[in-house]
Amino acid sequence: MPDILEIIKARDPQEREFHQAVSEVMESVKPVLDQNPIYRQAKIPQRLVEPERVIMFRVPWADDQGNVQVNRGFRIEMNSALGPYKGGLRFHPSVNLGILKFLAFEQVFKNALTTLPMGGGKGGSDFDPKGKSDNEVMRFCQSFMSELSRHIGPNTDVPAGDIGVGAREIGFLFGMYKKLRNEFTGVLTGKGLNWGGSLIRPEATGYGSVYFAAEMLATRDQTLEGKTCLVSGSGNVAQFTTEKLIDLGAKVTTLSDSSGYIHDESGIDQKKLAYVKTLKNLRRGRIEEYADKFSSAVYTAADPALDHNPLWAHKADCAFPSATQNEINGKDAQNLVDNGVALVSEGANMPTMPEGIDIFKEHKILYGPGKAANAGGVSVSGLEMTQNSMRLVWTREEVDDRLKLIMKTIHSTCMDAAEQYGAPGDYEKGANIAGFLKVVDAMLDQGLV
Numbered sequence: 001m002p003d004i005l006e007i008i009k010a011r012d013p014q015e016r017e018f019h020q021a022v023s024e025v026m027e028s029v030k031p032v033l034d035q036n037p038i039y040r041q042a043k044i045p046q047r048l049v050e051p052e053r054v055i056m057f058r059v060p061w062a063d064d065q066g067n068v069q070v071n072r073g074f075r076i077e078m079n080s081a082l083g084p085y086k087g088g089l090r091f092h093p094s095v096n097l098g099i100l101k102f103l104a105f106e107q108v109f110k111n112a113l114t115t116l117p118m119g120g121g122k123g124g125s126d127f128d129p130k131g132k133s134d135n136e137v138m139r140f141c142q143s144f145m146s147e148l149s150r151h152i153g154p155n156t157d158v159p160a161g162d163i164g165v166g167a168r169e170i171g172f173l174f175g176m177y178k179k180l181r182n183e184f185t186g187v188l189t190g191k192g193l194n195w196g197g198s199l200i201r202p203e204a205t206g207y208g209s210v211y212f213a214a215e216m217l218a219t220r221d222q223t224l225e226g227k228t229c230l231v232s233g234s235g236n237v238a239q240f241t242t243e244k245l246i247d248l249g250a251k252v253t254t255l256s257d258s259s260g261y262i263h264d265e266s267g268i269d270q271k272k273l274a275y276v277k278t279l280k281n282l283r284r285g286r287i288e289e290y291a292d293k294f295s296s297a298v299y300t301a302a303d304p305a306l307d308h309n310p311l312w313a314h315k316a317d318c319a320f321p322s323a324t325q326n327e328i329n330g331k332d333a334q335n336l337v338d339n340g341v342a343l344v345s346e347g348a349n350m351p352t353m354p355e356g357i358d359i360f361k362e363h364k365i366l367y368g369p370g371k372a373a374n375a376g377g378v379s380v381s382g383l384e385m386t387q388n389s390m391r392l393v394w395t396r397e398e399v400d401d402r403l404k405l406i407m408k409t410i411h412s413t414c415m416d417a418a419e420q421y422g423a424p425g426d427y428e429k430g431a432n433i434a435g436f437l438k439v440v441d442a443m444l445d446q447g448l449v
Contacts, residue, residue, distance in 0.1 A: 004045045015098030017325060021105050021350060022049055024357075028432035031421045042448075044440045051104065053077040056097070057147045059125055061140045064133055073144050075123035077157055078104035081442035084155055085121030086111055086378060086385075088162030091169065095124045102325070103162075106349055107378070109435030110371040113410045116382035121157055123148070129164050130284070141172035148173075149180045152187055154388070160189040160381050163324065166236065166281070167192060167202070186388025189381035198384035200399040201377075206240025206347060207400070208376015208407050209320060209368075210248065213345035215411035216366040216427070225249035228316045230341070232256045232309075233323035234280050234287050237347040237374070241320050242273055254311050256323060257287045261311040264290075264297040308332050315339045322347030330355035337363045346370035357428060372410050372431040379406045
């Protein structure tokens with residue numbers, strides 16, 4: 001749909017990630033638009049790429065020295081055809097309108113695939129929690145929520161965590177919302193277990209990515225047992241991807257952060273993973289320290305001058321990009337193929353660039369796109385909303401069973417949609433088409449709003 005791309009590029013030329021996300025979806029759904037002229041007549045593509053609402057605000061706060069700092073806050077309420085807006089908050093210096101629009105756009109289709117009644121949204125700030133004290137993070141979160149609270153609610157918009165927003169930040173945000181609104185309600189997901197959170201929520205994105213990979217491998221009569229896996233990142237998603245891979249008998253050899261990556265030939269076991277969790281979640285240290293602790297690991301510092309990421313150049317069977325967007329370019333994808341990788345399951349949002357996806361498809365790699373493979377996180381967020389509404393807490397086993405079933409359903413939904421529209425085995429097209437159909441049919445049902 002070049003006309004849509006031309007419109008958004010002319011209107012917002014600097015939003016490259018958003019252009020990339022729209023291009024990928026519109027290319028996939030072209031057969032659907034061709035077979036259903038009503039979608040074009042109703043200007044569905046044009047309506048889909050415009051957020052229903054964009055909220056942008058200043059966030060003033062005081063640091064520990066008493067100096068006033070000012071950051072920028074955002075919430076993109078993209079599409080509510082299927083339910084309240086749902087999507088994370090990201091606190092990172094790279095946050096801007098274009099990145100959040102891409103994430104919100106992706107979220108709409110991801111949430112549609114979960115089978116749960118959730119619309120799509122995303123938000124955040126260019127605030128960097130790294131190196132800040134707990135009190136500074138608290139003051140920032142309270143200032144951020146003092147504005148955001150006007151625009152969200154359990155039946156309107158339910159944010160969650162994302163990069164830079166973990167249990168600490170969700171706690172501070174929730175506390176401020178409760179104080180301002182004088183109500184204890186399920187307005188955020190990822191809450192603490194003893195005040196409205198759901199079991200398995202922290203693990204859900206990583207676990208779901210592995211469950212989706214297992215479903216893909218099953219189509220070739222294989223399992224994850226004995227497979228060597230590359231995982232990028234070392235935050236929540238990477239940690240629990242690694243944990244579930246170890247549970248299923250796979251060997252994980254890499255983890256990374258913005259400073260570089262470690263390669264542990266002997267494999268990261270549960271004991272080493274426990275060290276990583278302490279390092280990252282409590283001490284907020286750098287992954288380089290892993291190599292100081294374990295002699296079997298080699299640390300490689302990030303080199304911005306390189307045209308590829310050496311993490312993806314190690315021999316392996318599976319890859320789980322779990323760090324951030326566009327972390328696998330064409331050269332990285334070719335390195336993965338050349339080193340024996342037969343499966344890629346995306347724990348991050350849009351981590352593979354278009355040329356990389358083309359290489360995976362050309363070599364018949366089992367490729368699970370983020371909006372399908374990492375939908376486990378928002379799925380359990382949806383289950384947390386359900387538990388909050390019912391004032392119930394489900395057991396760990398109940399939530400995990402529901403997560404497995406949802407990932408299995410997403411897998412079969414992608415397969416069926418791809419088959420129906422002439423692209424058997426193409427998970428990217430299947431995910432885009434299945435999510436698109438569910439959202440746009442709801443939009444048509446609800447009229448021109």
